[in-house]
Amino acid sequence: xxxxxxxxxxxxxxxxxxxxxxxxxxxxxxxxxxxxxxxxxxxxxxxxxxxxxxxxxxxxxxxxxxxxxxxxxxxxxxxxxxxxxxxxxxxxxxxxxxxxxxxxxxxxxxxxxxxxxxxxxxxxxxxxxxxxxxxxxxxxxxxxxxxxxxxxxxxxxxxxxxxxxxxxxxxxxxxxxxxxxxxxxxxxxxxxxxxxxxxxxxxxxxxxxxxxxxxxxxxxxxxxxxxxxxxxxxxxxxxx
Amino acid sequence: xxxxxxxxxxxxxxxxxxxxxxxxxxxxxxxxxxxxxxxxxxxxxxxxxxxxxxxxxxxxxxxxxxxxxxxxxxxxxxxxxxxxxxxxxxxxxxxxxxxxxxxxxxxxxxxxxxxxxxxxxxxxxxxxxxxxxxxxxxxxxxxxxxxxxxxxxxxxxxxxxxxxxxxxxxxxxxxxxxxxxxxxxxxxxxxxxxxxxxxxxxxxxxxxxxxxxx
Numbered sequence: 001x002x003x004x005x006x007x008x009x010x011x012x013x014x015x016x017x018x019x020x021x022x023x024x025x026x027x028x029x030x031x032x033x034x035x036x037x038x039x040x041x042x043x044x045x046x047x048x049x050x051x052x053x054x055x056x057x058x059x060x061x062x063x064x065x066x067x068x069x070x071x072x073x074x075x076x077x078x079x080x081x082x083x084x085x086x087x088x089x090x091x092x093x094x095x096x097x098x099x100x101x102x103x104x105x106x107x108x109x110x111x112x113x114x115x116x117x118x119x120x121x122x123x124x125x126x127x128x129x130x131x132x133x134x135x136x137x138x139x140x141x142x143x144x145x146x147x148x149x150x151x152x153x154x155x156x157x158x159x160x161x162x163x164x165x166x167x168x169x170x171x172x173x174x175x176x177x178x179x180x181x182x183x184x185x186x187x188x189x190x191x192x193x194x195x196x197x198x199x200x201x202x203x204x205x206x207x208x209x210x211x212x213x214x215x216x217x218x219x220x221x222x223x224x225x226x227x228x229x230x231x232x233x234x235x236x237x238x239x240x
Numbered sequence: 241x242x243x244x245x246x247x248x249x250x251x252x253x254x255x256x257x258x259x260x261x262x263x264x265x266x267x268x269x270x271x272x273x274x275x276x277x278x279x280x281x282x283x284x285x286x287x288x289x290x291x292x293x294x295x296x297x298x299x300x301x302x303x304x305x306x307x308x309x310x311x312x313x314x315x316x317x318x319x320x321x322x323x324x325x326x327x328x329x330x331x332x333x334x335x336x337x338x339x340x341x342x343x344x345x346x347x348x349x350x351x352x353x354x355x356x357x358x359x360x361x362x363x364x365x366x367x368x369x370x371x372x373x374x375x376x377x378x379x380x381x382x383x384x385x386x387x388x389x390x391x392x393x394x395x396x397x398x399x400x401x402x403x404x405x406x407x408x409x410x411x412x413x414x415x416x417x418x419x420x421x422x423x424x425x426x427x428x429x430x431x432x433x434x435x436x437x438x439x440x441x442x443x444x445x446x447x448x449x450x451x452x453x454x
Contacts, residue, residue: 029252036249036406043403043442070401071446087318091331098320098329117447118382119293120401144403171406174413175253177428207441211434 002155008034009150011161018169025172033168035146037191038154041164042070042144044195044202048155050142056112056125058132059101065121065138072123072140075115079135082115082125090116090126103130112136160194167191189213241405242395243278249409250274254416254423261391268423269416275391281411281436282387282399287314289443291400294385297378303351305372307379309365316367318382321354323375332357332369332379340370354379407439 012030019025025033042048052066056077065072075082090097100108104127112125123138145155154161166187173184192212196202202212209215247261256264264271286292296310309316319332335356354369362368367381387399398405410432417429 028258032249032252039403040406043446067401070403095331096329120291120447122293143401146402174428174431175255177425181428201445202442205441205445207438211438 002153003157004153005158006154006161007150008147008152008154011147011154011165012150014161015165015168015172018165019172024176029172029175030168031147033172034164035144036171037164037168038146039144040167040191041160041195042141044192045198046070046073046141047160047198048142048145049139051137051139054136054138056129056132056134056136059128059130060132061098061126061128062118062122062124063136063138065123065140067121068143069121069138069140070143071120072117072138074139075123075125076137076139077112077125077129077134079137080111082113085114085116087116087118087124090114090124094126097126100127101130102127163187163191163194241402242397243275243390243392244395246278246398246405246409247274247391250278250412250416253409253413260395266423268421269419271391273419274412274416277412277415278408279387279390280415281408282390283314284411285400285404285407285436285440285443286384286387288440289447290315290317290384291404291443291447292384293317293382295380295382297380300369300373300377300379302374302376303372305370306362306366306368307381309359309367309381309383310385311365312386313365314384314386316357316359316381316383319357319367319369320380320382321369321373321377322380323353323373323377330354334358335370337361404439404443407436407443410435410439 008031011034012027015030015034016025050069052069054063056063075084094100102108102110102112108127112127112129114126116124116126118124125136147154156164166184170181170184170188170191173181189212192202192208193214196208196212196214202208203214206215244260248258251258251261251264254264254266254269256266261271261274264274294310294312298307300307316334319334321330321332323329330353332354333356336358340356340358350371351374352371354371354373357367357369359367367379369379385399388396390396390398398408400408414429414432414436416423417425417432
């Protein structure tokens with residue numbers, strides 16, 4: 001089930017209520033600002049999920065993923081979980097992994113037990129399925145359900161919409177620059193903080209924490225000012 | 241997202257009329273400048289994050305130590321040697337001439353199954369394997385390819401997923417706002433550069449296998 005409470009047209013009206021009545025931005029600009037907010041939200045939080053099911057091919061160890069999955073999180077083989085690893089670990093631990101299949105015998109498992117990401121859209125499994133025609137289910141973060149029509153509903157609860165609208169306003173205001181853009185920086189930080197609440201892994205990045213205003217430099221008086229350079233100069237009033 | 245859609249968004253941000261990136265009537269930027277800025281930002285993102293991986297299968301003759309890399313090569317990700325006639329499949333690890341020479345100080349190993357590759361002290365777009373293979377085979381080179389040429393007559397999809405299109409956009413805007421002239425906006429250029437760097441940071445976090453999302 002998807003959320004069906006607010007359409008793109010309604011969301012755009014809410015965004016346009018945040019900027020002054022002078023038509024400095026068109027409806028089309030408002031729409032792409034909203035979609036950029038949705039895509040950035042998805043990138044940071046992985047809010048929307050998806051699943052694809054592949055059929056294994058005999059002795060094939062690499063599997064390209066459909067473009068509906070942005071990146072993969074878990075893989076199962078015939079419903080049985082597979083362990084994630086890294087390409088480096090697999091190559092170091094099993095140097096001949098490409099040549100090993102479920103029929104190899106010895107200490108090679110009789111079903112694929114490990115998967116490794118190679119790139120966003122490509123994974124490898126070990127050992128390769130000798131028989132083929134088995135189910136490989138890949139769960140992951142889906143591509144963003146962007147809004148292309150005014151009647152489409154945004155698939156988010158209303159509680160998540162305010163930081164998104166603030167970010168959309170911030171994105172649109174880059175066009176104006178100066179004080180107007182400066183005044184939207186707190187909206188950007190609020191958006192990043194909301195994303196960090198959804199995905200705590202973001203806070204492991206020092207750069208992210210500084211952009212989100214989560215880095216309490218008062219506790220580190222000997223270190224340089226907290227804001228990244230680009231944010232600091234924009235906060236100082238821009239160039240107008 | 242296509243290049244024309246992204247160029248249109250850039251036009252909106254630069255106060256140019258949005259026509260899919262066809263014209264920039266203000267004269268502050270030329271169309272080619274903007275297209276080049278987008279291409280450069282895209283390739284910088286690809287190289288810094290290794291977001292997309294391609295591969296090339298290169299036939300190697302016995303005794304051949306150097307091979308030519310594809311023209312769209314940005315950075316090597318991994319190399320695998322497959323000997324002819326069901327020969328060994330071996331991971332070829334990155335090393336340097338210095339390391340290889342010290343691993344074989346007597347210089348007795350001149351041919352055999354390739355163990356290492358170097359791509360840092362050879363001419364551009366060449367990769368050297370050591371030792372040189374004593375039989376023919378195929379070198380599978382996994383690498384990060386450059387994005388396709390943008391700005392053509394037909395809309396071209398970006399080489400990155402749509403979720404990364406804004407990172408490319410801010411990378412391009414950083415260059416465009418930084419251009420000397422009436423369009424120069426150093427504060428917005430620095431802000432856009434920071435957004436681009438943050439996009440790279442987020443991408444690297446995602447590509448580590450421990451990223452599991454919410």
